Amino acid sequence: MSELIKEKLDQCEQRMRKVIDRLTAEFSTIRAGRANPAVLDKIVVDYYGSPTPIPQVATVAVPEARMLTITPWEPSMIREINKAILTSDLGITPTDDGKSIRLVFPQLTEDRRKELCKTIKKYGDEAKVGVRNERRDVLEKFKTMKKNGEITEDDQKNVEKKVQTLTDRYTEEIDKAVAAKEKEIMSL
Numbered sequence: 001m002s003e004l005i006k007e008k009l010d011q012c013e014q015r016m017r018k019v020i021d022r023l024t025a026e027f028s029t030i031r032a033g034r035a036n037p038a039v040l041d042k043i044v045v046d047y048y049g050s051p052t053p054i055p056q057v058a059t060v061a062v063p064e065a066r067m068l069t070i071t072p073w074e075p076s077m078i079r080e081i082n083k084a085i086l087t088s089d090l091g092i093t094p095t096d097d098g099k100s101i102r103l104v105f106p107q108l109t110e111d112r113r114k115e116l117c118k119t120i121k122k123y124g125d126e127a128k129v130g131v132r133n134e135r136r137d138v139l140e141k142f143k144t145m146k147k148n149g150e151i152t153e154d155d156q157k158n159v160e161k162k163v164q165t166l167t168d169r170y171t172e173e174i175d176k177a178v179a180a181k182e183k184e185i186m187s188l
Contacts, residue, residue, distance in 0.1 A: 012138040019130040045080040071100040124178035135167045
Protein backbone atom coordinates (compact mmCIF):
# COMPACT_ATOMS: atom_id res chain seq x y z
CA MET A 1 0.00 0.00 0.00
CA SER A 2 1.41 3.36 -1.00
CA GLU A 3 2.26 6.15 1.43
CA LEU A 4 -0.41 8.36 -0.11
CA ILE A 5 -3.15 5.80 0.53
CA LYS A 6 -1.97 5.25 4.09
CA GLU A 7 -1.91 9.00 4.71
CA LYS A 8 -5.47 9.45 3.42
CA LEU A 9 -6.72 6.54 5.55
CA ASP A 10 -5.01 7.98 8.63
CA GLN A 11 -6.64 11.37 8.00
CA CYS A 12 -10.02 9.68 7.60
CA GLU A 13 -9.58 7.82 10.89
CA GLN A 14 -8.54 11.02 12.70
CA ARG A 15 -11.67 12.81 11.46
CA MET A 16 -13.85 9.88 12.55
CA ARG A 17 -12.17 9.97 15.98
CA LYS A 18 -13.02 13.70 16.21
CA VAL A 19 -16.69 12.84 15.61
CA ILE A 20 -16.56 10.45 18.59
CA ASP A 21 -14.79 13.10 20.70
CA ARG A 22 -17.51 15.64 19.87
CA LEU A 23 -20.18 13.10 20.83
CA THR A 24 -18.45 12.49 24.16
CA ALA A 25 -18.35 16.23 24.78
CA GLU A 26 -22.07 16.51 23.96
CA PHE A 27 -22.84 13.68 26.39
CA SER A 28 -20.92 15.41 29.16
CA THR A 29 -23.30 18.38 28.92
CA ILE A 30 -26.34 16.16 29.53
CA ARG A 31 -27.04 16.08 33.22
CA ALA A 32 -27.64 12.73 34.84
CA GLY A 33 -28.96 13.75 38.26
CA ARG A 34 -25.53 14.79 39.52
CA ALA A 35 -24.32 18.36 39.25
CA ASN A 36 -21.79 18.63 36.45
CA PRO A 37 -20.22 22.01 35.60
CA ALA A 38 -20.10 20.97 31.92
CA VAL A 39 -23.87 21.64 31.65
CA LEU A 40 -23.01 25.36 31.72
CA ASP A 41 -20.50 25.19 28.85
CA LYS A 42 -23.15 25.85 26.19
CA ILE A 43 -24.94 28.63 28.05
CA VAL A 44 -23.61 32.02 26.99
CA VAL A 45 -23.98 35.47 28.52
CA ASP A 46 -23.49 38.88 26.99
CA TYR A 47 -20.09 39.97 28.33
CA TYR A 48 -19.28 43.47 27.10
CA GLY A 49 -21.00 42.83 23.79
CA SER A 50 -19.66 39.36 23.04
CA PRO A 51 -21.39 36.04 23.77
CA THR A 52 -19.24 34.24 26.37
CA PRO A 53 -19.78 30.85 28.07
CA ILE A 54 -20.58 31.11 31.80
CA PRO A 55 -17.41 29.27 32.93
CA GLN A 56 -15.36 32.05 31.28
CA VAL A 57 -16.95 34.81 33.37
CA ALA A 58 -17.42 33.03 36.70
CA THR A 59 -16.08 30.37 39.02
CA VAL A 60 -18.23 27.24 38.96
CA ALA A 61 -18.06 24.86 41.94
CA VAL A 62 -19.82 21.66 43.02
CA PRO A 63 -20.31 21.96 46.81
CA GLU A 64 -22.79 19.04 46.93
CA ALA A 65 -23.70 16.15 44.63
CA ARG A 66 -26.74 17.93 43.22
CA MET A 67 -25.76 21.60 43.50
CA LEU A 68 -23.63 24.02 41.50
CA THR A 69 -22.53 27.43 42.69
CA ILE A 70 -21.61 30.13 40.22
CA THR A 71 -19.60 33.07 41.52
CA PRO A 72 -19.18 35.76 38.84
CA TRP A 73 -15.89 37.62 38.76
CA GLU A 74 -17.89 40.81 38.38
CA PRO A 75 -20.99 41.15 40.60
CA SER A 76 -22.78 43.01 37.79
CA MET A 77 -22.85 39.73 35.81
CA ILE A 78 -25.28 38.01 38.22
CA ARG A 79 -28.34 39.37 36.43
CA GLU A 80 -26.97 38.33 33.00
CA ILE A 81 -26.10 34.82 34.20
CA ASN A 82 -29.53 34.38 35.83
CA LYS A 83 -31.23 35.45 32.61
CA ALA A 84 -29.09 33.12 30.47
CA ILE A 85 -29.81 30.12 32.71
CA LEU A 86 -33.55 30.83 32.73
CA THR A 87 -33.70 31.06 28.92
CA SER A 88 -31.60 27.92 28.40
CA ASP A 89 -33.01 24.39 28.16
CA LEU A 90 -31.44 23.47 31.52
CA GLY A 91 -34.83 23.47 33.25
CA ILE A 92 -33.55 24.79 36.58
CA THR A 93 -34.45 28.06 38.27
CA PRO A 94 -31.35 29.76 39.69
CA THR A 95 -31.34 31.40 43.13
CA ASP A 96 -28.89 34.16 43.99
CA ASP A 97 -27.80 35.98 47.13
CA GLY A 98 -26.27 39.00 45.38
CA LYS A 99 -22.77 37.47 45.29
CA SER A 100 -23.27 33.99 43.87
CA ILE A 101 -25.89 31.85 42.14
CA ARG A 102 -26.98 28.40 43.27
CA LEU A 103 -28.41 25.76 40.96
CA VAL A 104 -30.05 22.84 42.73
CA PHE A 105 -30.57 19.86 40.45
CA PRO A 106 -33.77 18.00 41.29
CA GLN A 107 -34.09 14.25 40.89
CA LEU A 108 -34.96 13.46 37.28
CA THR A 109 -38.55 12.43 36.62
CA GLU A 110 -39.29 9.43 34.43
CA ASP A 111 -40.57 11.72 31.65
CA ARG A 112 -37.43 13.87 31.78
CA ARG A 113 -35.24 10.76 31.63
CA LYS A 114 -37.07 9.53 28.53
CA GLU A 115 -36.70 12.99 27.00
CA LEU A 116 -32.96 12.92 27.71
CA CYS A 117 -32.69 9.46 26.12
CA LYS A 118 -34.29 10.84 22.95
CA THR A 119 -31.72 13.64 22.94
CA ILE A 120 -28.93 11.11 23.44
CA LYS A 121 -30.20 9.04 20.48
CA LYS A 122 -30.37 12.20 18.35
CA TYR A 123 -26.74 13.04 19.18
CA GLY A 124 -25.76 9.45 18.38
CA ASP A 125 -27.54 9.60 15.01
CA GLU A 126 -25.82 12.89 14.18
CA ALA A 127 -22.46 11.34 15.03
CA LYS A 128 -23.18 8.37 12.76
CA VAL A 129 -24.03 10.76 9.94
CA GLY A 130 -20.70 12.50 10.57
CA VAL A 131 -18.81 9.20 10.33
CA ARG A 132 -20.65 8.26 7.13
CA ASN A 133 -19.90 11.66 5.64
CA GLU A 134 -16.19 11.07 6.31
CA ARG A 135 -16.49 7.69 4.59
CA ARG A 136 -18.17 9.27 1.56
CA ASP A 137 -15.58 12.05 1.33
CA VAL A 138 -12.56 9.74 1.48
CA LEU A 139 -14.09 7.30 -1.03
CA GLU A 140 -14.67 10.21 -3.43
CA LYS A 141 -11.00 11.16 -3.09
CA PHE A 142 -9.94 7.61 -3.91
CA LYS A 143 -12.29 7.47 -6.92
CA THR A 144 -10.68 10.66 -8.22
CA MET A 145 -7.22 9.21 -7.61
CA LYS A 146 -8.22 6.06 -9.57
CA LYS A 147 -9.55 8.20 -12.43
CA ASN A 148 -6.28 10.15 -12.52
CA GLY A 149 -4.29 6.91 -12.59
CA GLU A 150 -2.68 7.52 -9.17
CA ILE A 151 -3.92 4.20 -7.78
CA THR A 152 -4.96 0.87 -9.32
CA GLU A 153 -8.41 -0.68 -9.26
CA ASP A 154 -7.18 -3.29 -6.77
CA ASP A 155 -5.91 -0.52 -4.50
CA GLN A 156 -9.29 1.17 -4.70
CA LYS A 157 -11.15 -2.07 -3.77
CA ASN A 158 -8.79 -2.67 -0.81
CA VAL A 159 -9.22 0.91 0.35
CA GLU A 160 -13.02 0.64 0.15
CA LYS A 161 -12.90 -2.44 2.41
CA LYS A 162 -10.61 -0.69 4.91
CA VAL A 163 -12.75 2.46 4.97
CA GLN A 164 -15.88 0.36 5.50
CA THR A 165 -14.15 -1.47 8.37
CA LEU A 166 -13.27 1.89 9.95
CA THR A 167 -16.84 3.12 9.48
CA ASP A 168 -18.26 -0.03 11.07
CA ARG A 169 -15.86 0.22 14.01
CA TYR A 170 -16.71 3.86 14.76
CA THR A 171 -20.45 3.32 14.26
CA GLU A 172 -20.28 0.46 16.77
CA GLU A 173 -18.37 2.72 19.18
CA ILE A 174 -21.13 5.34 18.84
CA ASP A 175 -23.80 2.72 19.56
CA LYS A 176 -21.93 1.60 22.69
CA ALA A 177 -21.54 5.21 23.90
CA VAL A 178 -25.26 5.90 23.34
CA ALA A 179 -26.27 2.70 25.17
CA ALA A 180 -23.95 3.49 28.10
CA LYS A 181 -25.28 7.05 28.45
CA GLU A 182 -28.90 5.86 28.24
CA LYS A 183 -28.21 3.26 30.92
CA GLU A 184 -26.63 5.96 33.12
CA ILE A 185 -29.67 8.23 32.70
CA MET A 186 -32.26 5.50 33.29
CA SER A 187 -30.53 3.89 36.30
CA LEU A 188 -30.50 6.87 38.66
